[in-house]
Amino acid sequence: MSTMTINGRVAPLPDDIDAMLIDVVRTDLDLTGTKLVCGAGVCGACTVLVDGAPVASCLMPARAAAGKTVTTVEGIGTEKLHPVQKAFMVHDALQCGFCTPGFIIEAAAFHDRWRATKGTATPSREEIGAVLSGHLCRCGAYDGIFSAVAAACSGQFDGGDIVSPRVEARDKVTGAAKYTVDINHEGQLEGVILRSEIAHGKIGELDFAPALALPGVGAAISLLAEDRIVRFVGQPIAAVAARDRKTALAAIAAIKVSSEKLPSVIGLDEARKPNAPVVFEKADRKKAGNVSEGAGAPAPWKANIRGPSAAFSLKPKQVRSWVESARQEKNPLLVEGVFRTGTQSHTCLEPHATVAHFEGDRLTVHASTQSVFHLMELIAKRYKLDHDKVRVIADHVGGGFGSKASLGAETTIAIDLARAANAPVRVAFDRHEELSVTGYRPASEVKLALLPSEQGGLKALSVTAYADTGAAINSTIATLARLIYPAEGKELADFDVISNLPPGAAFRGPGGPPMAFAVEQAIDEAALRMKVDPIELRKRWDTDPNRRRLYEWAQGLDVWRNRKSPAEQTGRYRRGVGVATGYWLYLWQPGSKVEVSVKGGRLIASTAIQDIGTGSRTVIANTVAREFGLEPHEVEVHIGDSKLPVGPGSGGSRTTASVVPPTLLAIQKLKAAIEKNAKQKPAPGSNAPWRELLAASPDLTASGVRPEDSRQMAPGIESPLKQVGILGWIFGKMMRWMSNMVIGAGVPSSVQVIEVEVDTWLGHVRVLNVHTGIAVGKIAAPALARSQAAGSVIQGIGYALYEAREIDGRTGDTLSGGLEDYRIPGIADTPVIDVHFDEAGFDHVLGGSVGIGEVATVPTSPAVANAIYNATGIRPMDLPIRPDRLISALKGRAAA
């Protein structure tokens, strides 16, 4: 048997010719800091050092490591942290942390090489971008990574203690943080799913006997509904649990399946044709998924088209006639266009994964989820279990972005298999599953008409949006155009176009980015035709006080003041500057509860929230620490467990606004109790009175529940739904009643000014600078809020320039099922990002803070598009603005 030396120890290597180094590292040696993400050498999450060189352990055969020295993240900084690890912690160069070990390995190797030859010189952005070009971070922590690597190489982290702004950062840079995919119970089996290879059909009898006959197979179950119908490629048919993945895959292959194909229809264009096969007959409509954050309102539904959802329209008939007259009169100010956006995949680096474990009648579920508490409720309901018999745990979650908000197939299948096999079972999706069947932001076709009035106001806006929702419904693209830019009339209609594709899902500001891509370009075009500065026009048309402050800030930026017009530019490379606005709703979850205790003199805050990389742990730690005059790392925060007091889901940007107010209430009560129980008052003039009181305090606990907001609001601040009158009121009530979310007063807002460079020979766009102004009230955790803002921009750049799910239009197969074909931004695609927080506007919220996660990504794609227009005179109508599209437009040809 051959061996390798790993982290200083000798370890045996398996004889299996197909065993990869990562299998040995993660499974045999339980060194789970090394992560498997793409399985194709694209993302770098599995990077380890082999004889000092960073390599992709997901592609390196285990036997090739014979006689070699291997170092994983657990072997970096074991005695004391490596300078790169410290730099990542201090510069907040991470969010969910799932990609972090790979980055640490590569950056540490680079650092050591650099220091050996260059001393403490600082590497350039370009050098860092090139060396880390084989690593992907979906949260978009690149901005911090640049700073961290530069600082470590220049010797700033050679010694001394450091403090990270993110409380769990140390576990993430050392590989100690355990994610769902890292859970390994005694006797745990691996669950694998047999999926449909046809887009529509009826599945015949399943013969499990050959699968169950294989040694090591614990269970095989059917996942079909009574009608045995599958409606998309990838729909689950059956599942198997076996001692390892290889055995489970062999068992899946052994299941005999027969199927009868039914007529299918794929995509937006085909599904709208009059004789297209119907995906959901009336009786089956409940099986459709949901692409929004809340429950949907009823809407007409005929064949594959559900809509119009047009409740937010205002004088739609008049709008139609005004636009028609303007068209007849050839009014040059009438802006019309059809915009198309691409399908964006969430691409969480930690796949959808669940480990289910029954002990007697108790069920423990480790899940990669955006809502430990709500998931517990959903599991209890589905399996008819009491809440106290179900426990959902998620210590760390490797990204969610909307795709892990509900009870997913990975969870129900893990539970069903665990029950059937009478053993703990893990289900973790592979990358192809992740990029095909876990949801996506639907592509859309947005028809728009915008008509300024003769006086220079906004007279009419018409937006009709068709969303490519697959086997799902409830798109709200046009609807969102109601809550910004008041007009004399608005005609807004949303349609879901259902086809035999996997269902879409909520994705970071669902409906927001496609709406903004169309509307914000139309505003830009109107400004141009009206010969008004585009920011000035927004100031004229947009009444929201939060955004008006951001416009003032944007107008003062040098890059805006110095921009040129398209006509001024010639030559191969052209630069342009664009602006766009975005908003999102301020949502909070009623009933959210936080407990704050003092125990043995130490403060502990607990709530059943989860940290998907957004920083909820730190927000709570900071809030408690600030009130007691302590440092955040002195506060223990317990989250990620449904046994804790009910906490909010991480969706709708609601976590900060849901947990900060009850934390403050709990602190108030706890302080009173501590003072009451104090035998001795702190010394007069003490600069740390609470430190003294806490040290002497008996163990005490207090809790707070999210209160209603104050009705005392700053001038002009009101619920955005007020604009929609009674319907808005009903909509708000429905959100609260059906989705347990309150739409609060005040509108989280973002204005972005973006500079790009266009290579007109190669159709390539480089985003150079982004200025993102954000109004979300007081910033609860500044470094982390900055990371969120920068990450939102980077994800928005992906949406604008690179990301598109590609399918086969005949079969419904997802072709972009790997990370080489589904292209998310890399570190070298990251612009210089300037974040401006305007902290006013939310004083009516206890603590003054609302969420940032969604609003910050809404304006990026239109701002990039407007910048490209400014550079080239070409109006990008289709997302993503890839080289194939841009070069065709530049050459005046139709794109494919």
Next chain:
Amino acid sequence: MTPAMTTEFRAAGTDLSERRRSGVSKGPLMDIVPASDISGMHWGADGTLRIGAYTTIAMIAADRSIAAAYPGIAASAQGLATPQIRHLATLGGNIAQRSRCWYFRNPHIACLKKGGTDCPARSGNHLYHVAFDLGPCVAPHPSTMAAALLAYDATIITYTRSGLSIPDVLGDGSNGTADNLLQPGEMIRGIELPKPMQDERAFYKRAISRAYAEWPLVEICARAVVKDGAFQFIRLAAGGIAPVPLRLKAAEGALQGKAANALNIEVAAKFATSGAKPLPMTGYKLDLLEGVVRDVLEKLAA
């Protein structure tokens, strides 16, 4: 026996491991034992260079002598894949790697290279496929190194044959069932590069959507001797556009002996697309090809 069932050689496995994981490759495997004669660089007394098939891309990318004598080879090696792949991947493996076509890589879809009867990309989604439609399969050849070797008139040595040109090994695109014409059991041992010319220079450029780490939409390796303001010698080899790496002979012809000026470069760039037969979705690659050719020619002329 279907092609997938023949024994596949494994060097570093950077291509093969992904196909094993997905189930596209299921047949027997044989690991290559890295003997000293297939690793590393061997300079001949006559100024030629032999590179062993097992030499890693990272070694080629970092070698100063290669960068001096064959800058197009070095730049191509530096430009492909990612650092973690380049540290593992070998030259031989790069030449003999399989197609990156998304239909080929899907274990549930039949195609010509997997014993199927037609090419699903041709009638389906071929956004990233060929613009020179030279055969039944429309996937571009994935080897960046092969295009660079073509530009340098390199020859390939196997354990049974030697002196093979790139077209001898990779064909002309008319065979849609395989990615190369190596015989069953035939393994690449190394490559031989002729002595570089006096004063020759070379550049490599790929057109992609992001900054790094993407299969090229179009790539070019260009060599030239520019003397007295004219192209004394010019060689252009393109990848990403055809089932095999392609010499752009019409563009070369338009420059040979001509003044290295903007007008001639623009004309030659237009000639780069001579003979192209784009698919419905790949017309853009011709514009990009023109762009990358102009890019490298301007650098060569500078």
